Each structure stands twice: as structure tokens, then as C-alpha cells.
Amino acid sequence: MSGLKVLAVDDVPPALNELCTLLREAPEVAEVAGAGDALSALRMIQSGRFDAVFLDVAMPGLDGLELASLLAKLTDPPVIVFVTAYEQHAVAAYGIGAVDYLLKPVRAERLADALARVLRVAPGGAADASDEAAAPLPDAMAALPVESAGRTRYVRRNEVHYVEAHGDYVRLYTHSGVHLVRMPISRLEEYWEAAGFVRVHRSFLVALGAVRELRSDSVGGLLAHTDLGDVPVSRRHARELRERLLQAARRGQLDRTGRP
Structure with missing residues (x-):
């Protein structure tokens, strides 16, 4: 060129x-x-x-x-x-x-x-x-601006335990509350995958460092338990999540994300 x-x-x-x-x-x-x-x-x-x-x-x-x-x-x-x-x-x-x-x-x-x-x-x-x-994608997503009542608050990525899709928006679950951001979950996955966020369901991303344990629900499904709640894990993503958690544990990377 x-x-x-x-x-x-x-x-x-x-x-x-x-x-x-x-x-x-x-x-x-x-x-x-x-x-x-x-x-x-x-x-x-x-x-x-x-x-x-x-x-x-x-x-x-x-x-x-x-x-x-x-x-x-x-x-x-x-x-x-x-x-x-x-x-x-x-x-x-x-x-x-x-x-x-x-x-x-x-x-x-x-x-x-x-x-x-x-x-x-x-x-x-x-x-x-x-x-x-x-070359990494531009790390403009290390903190996301959230608009509320005329104010802009920046939610840091390492505060987020899991993400839920909500139409054209995503909900970010943190200890300070649930924050709504206009962005498709597929796009956020692209930016946050390298930071330890894993797609576990069509509608959910979870931070590996926030997962405390894996549990079975009442109908035999899999749940990723975090301090802020359980995240559903679809069958197609279960094996990948287990492997990623095992790799992170071997590297000493679990629960080292700065989350409270």
C-alpha cells in the first residue's frame, strides 16, 4: 500500500x-x-x-x-x-x-x-x-462512562463482576449497583475478552476473577457463582469456562482483578 x-x-x-x-x-x-x-x-x-x-x-x-x-x-x-x-x-x-x-x-x-x-x-x-x-484493540474500554441524571460516572472494568445483555444495551453488575450502557454485548466481549471476561451464555459475560464456584441449578444446569449473584452458563460454553478457570487458577490469576 x-x-x-x-x-x-x-x-x-x-x-x-x-x-x-x-x-x-x-x-x-x-x-x-x-x-x-x-x-x-x-x-x-x-x-x-x-x-x-x-x-x-x-x-x-x-x-x-x-x-x-x-x-x-x-x-x-x-x-x-x-x-x-x-x-x-x-x-x-x-x-x-x-x-x-x-x-x-x-x-x-x-x-x-x-x-x-x-x-x-x-x-x-x-x-x-x-x-x-x-497489537491490542484500543483499551478505551478499561472504564465505561455511564450517564445518569445529567452526570457522567466512569465504571472501571475491574469493578464489573458480570455483564447481562439487555437489547441494544448491557447491564454492568458491580458492588456499587447495576449500570446500563448502550453497547451490544458482542462488541463489549471483543474489547474485554483479553481482560478475562468470558462469554458463558448468549446474554451473559462473566469475569473469571469474580467466579467463586460453579454450581448446578434445580434442573441440572450450570451456574457461575459470584459475590453479586449466579450467572447462567449454557451447555455450549460450559467446557470452555471450566478450562479457562483451570488455566487462570494455574497462573494464579483468579480473584486478582481488584474487585472488593
Whole structure:
């Protein structure tokens, strides 16, 4: 790959010009185009190939999150990076599949980090398969922002004992209470799997370090017992959970997650 072809989208002309300038100065980028609204960007993407889209969130009409959702349905979608002044959209952005989330004003070093992530996942990217496997997903999910009564609280990953799917949301079970976050459980699983969270049921993830014991329920099913309650384990996931618990015990990793 000789360089990335990138589309920048922002409804504020000075912000769009600044972003395009930063992208043109980046050695990883070969070509930059700009769009002042989501519909114009969609037409450009439909008529031409882009490796990545650097996308503002708050735009009139079709906003950045809605545009990204549409792009995700394409057969060969571009890589998405969000660029915005509002950090509260981060969870939804990663839930859609963005590889990074840049806060304005964008610094050149953060842009370089984002472009490196784009290169790892873009078709024909510069990094080979072994580099991509070694590079972790951006750890923006070590703490999740939870909106409540006009306030934003950050729930740390190591406070969470288990996660339950609830439509397009997930419930995070912690000692401080149950917190609702808008994100599909499948997406959260991708980000938290490396941190010791295991899918044990279509609707549940559990932290290995939070499991105290495995129990049978009244009908012969399996339950993972935690301090905050029992988590159902489906038959298809039971063997994997037992193996993961055994491996964690051998490595001395059980109950070392900082949970109270």
C-alpha cells in the first residue's frame, strides 16, 4: 500500500480544513478528501473507494454515529475514526466498530496513533498479520462512562463482576449497583475478552476473577457463582469456562482483578 485514501467529514468548515491539513501532513496518507455533511460523505463513499473516514459526531441531519452505522453495512466498509469535542459518545462509537476516538483539538501525535490503528485493519494495510495479532484493540474500554441524571460516572472494568445483555444495551453488575450502557454485548466481549471476561451464555459475560464456584441449578444446569449473584452458563460454553478457570487458577490469576 502506497498510502491511505482518507475522507474527513465535519460540518464546521474551519474544523474540516484543520483536519484535512493534519491528514495531508501525515506520511501514512496519500490522498485526502473533505465533506461538509454526512449525506455528501455518503455519496462520495458510494462513488469512490476510501480506506478510512475521519468522522465528526455532532452534525445536523444525519449525524456521525448514524452515518457510521450505515457504512458498517457495506460489503467493504472503510475504517472509522471519530473526531469530536464530546467524549460522551465514545461508548457508542466503539460499539459501532470505530478503531479510535479523537477529541478536538486533534494533536498530531494522537492522529499518528489513530492512523497506525487504521493501517493495522485496513485492507492491504502496511502491518502484516503477525503485527496485527500482536497489537491490542484500543483499551478505551478499561472504564465505561455511564450517564445518569445529567452526570457522567466512569465504571472501571475491574469493578464489573458480570455483564447481562439487555437489547441494544448491557447491564454492568458491580458492588456499587447495576449500570446500563448502550453497547451490544458482542462488541463489549471483543474489547474485554483479553481482560478475562468470558462469554458463558448468549446474554451473559462473566469475569473469571469474580467466579467463586460453579454450581448446578434445580434442573441440572450450570451456574457461575459470584459475590453479586449466579450467572447462567449454557451447555455450549460450559467446557470452555471450566478450562479457562483451570488455566487462570494455574497462573494464579483468579480473584486478582481488584474487585472488593
